Amino acid sequence: MAANKKLMLLPGDGIGPEVVREARRVAEWMGKRRRASFEITEGLIGGAAFDAHGSPLSDETLAAAKAADAVLLGAVGGPKWNEVPYEKRPEAGLLRIRKEMDLFANLRPALVFSPLVGASSLKPELVSGLDIVIVRELVGGIYFGRPRGIETLPDGTRRGVNTQVYTTREIDRVARVGFELAMKRHRRLCSVDKANVMESGVLWREVVQQIGEDDFPEVELGHMYADNCAMQLVRNPKQFDVILTDNLFGDILSDCAAMLTGSLGMLPSASLGAPDPAGRRAALYEPVHGSAPDIAGRDLANPLATVLSFAMMLRYSFDMAEDAGLIEAAVERVLARGVRTADIMQPGMTKVSTRGMGEALIVELDRLAA
Ligand code: IPM
Ligand code: MG
Numbered sequence: 001m002a003a004n005k006k007l008m009l010l011p012g013d014g015i016g017p018e019v020v021r022e023a024r025r026v027a028e029w030m031g032k033r034r035r036a037s038f039e040i041t042e043g044l045i046g047g048a049a050f051d052a053h054g055s056p057l058s059d060e061t062l063a064a065a066k067a068a069d070a071v072l073l074g075a076v077g078g079p080k081w082n083e084v085p086y087e088k089r090p091e092a093g094l095l096r097i098r099k100e101m102d103l104f105a106n107l108r109p110a111l112v113f114s115p116l117v118g119a120s121s122l123k124p125e126l127v128s129g130l131d132i133v134i135v136r137e138l139v140g141g142i143y144f145g146r147p148r149g150i151e152t153l154p155d156g157t158r159r160g161v162n163t164q165v166y167t168t169r170e171i172d173r174v175a176r177v178g179f180e181l182a183m184k185r186h187r188r189l190c191s192v193d194k195a196n197v198m199e200s201g202v203l204w205r206e207v208v209q210q211i212g213e214d215d216f217p218e219v220e221l222g223h224m225y226a227d228n229c230a231m232q233l234v235r236n237p238k239q240f241d242v243i244l245t246d247n248l249f250g251d252i253l254s255d256c257a258a259m260l261t262g263s264l265g266m267l268p269s270a271s272l273g274a275p276d277p278a279g280r281r282a283a284l285y286e287p288v289h290g291s292a293p294d295i296a297g298r299d300l301a302n303p304l305a306t307v308l309s310f311a312m313m314l315r316y317s318f319d320m321a322e323d324a325g326l327i328e329a330a331v332e333r334v335l336a337r338g339v340r341t342a343d344i345m346q347p348g349m350t351k352v353s354t355r356g357m358g359e360a361l362i363v364e365l366d367r368l369a370a
Helices: 018-032 048-051 059-067 090-100 114-119 168-184 199-215 226-235 248-260 304-316 320-334 354-369
Strands: 005-014 038-042 071-074 105-112 130-136 149-152 158-161 190-191 220-225 240-243 270-272 283-285
Touching: 005 018, 005 048, 005 059, 018 038, 018 071, 018 248, 018 304, 038 283, 048 090, 048 304, 059 090, 071 090, 071 149, 071 304, 105 168, 105 248, 105 304, 114 320, 130 168, 130 248, 168 199, 190 199, 190 226, 199 220, 226 240, 226 248, 240 248, 240 320, 270 304, 283 304, 304 320, 304 354, 320 354
Parallel strands: 005 038, 005 071, 071 283, 130 240, 190 220, 190 240
Antiparallel strands: 105 130, 105 270, 149 158, 270 283
């Protein structure tokens, strides 16, 4: 039996608790049926934490997350907290945990499962077999830059300010994650910026180009402007292997890439810190989708993005690639059997609830492990 792996669950708001519950079920299955044992704890984040103690992320929860080997997060936010001041909003809790754990590299794969080709809004030939990864810088850029705020000018008009800022060190460390990932895949990296209008983009491009020339000559490196990249993603997404980009562009382009696969409900993500000398790295895994307040609590949400985020955890934090593959295979087979949550429902398929999808997965995992 492998040593206990400390797994912290932060279900959050909206559909978060429902989808994390199904991922927990898979984690417990892993504990019973495979050589893995997880010590699972839970905490509050987002609006749920704000309601409980007036802050979207308490210091205690943050400390527990830092002490865990990996964190699995559901989603944060909802209209209930619309009037809450900016620094206490649910989203502020998510930004804070990313920042405080220094999770600078956000990996967002967009993979089309073949049974879902028809669920994409793009033509099947454009998306079948699609397998790309966006590496998004996650703790810098305009979401964190200073100065920021809303001020009132002497003439009474108000001014909102945010600052896009990147240092060479910040660009360097995320770029290396992109290159290393490309080396393990098809060795193609497309770095995305707006160097035509932003100095931070000029610097981004220079640093990435230099790292490519010096340290990753085997990787075919290209550069693209962010607006063009958005267009290319819907025109011909299979031209990409790994896309490397900043926080803002990565936020936007990853929603776009996610939708190519048919549903935001399918897309996992990993947010990683720098490895320490022992090779351990802070890590938080979460579905790309949000808290979907409109369907929260109704057992309708698709838990697959969260389950696949747990699979990414096995691969990146626990070196359990085989078990990660098992989960991914179970997802593929459940979909091939026509089991669908509402978001990916197609004519002639069987519609199931969040729980129903979790149960179907366990049945398939049992079969695969038999
Ligand atoms: C995401 C989300 C978050 C972000 C929000 C909820 C703060 O959109 O993870 O992409 O902007 O990063
Ligand atoms: Mg987003």
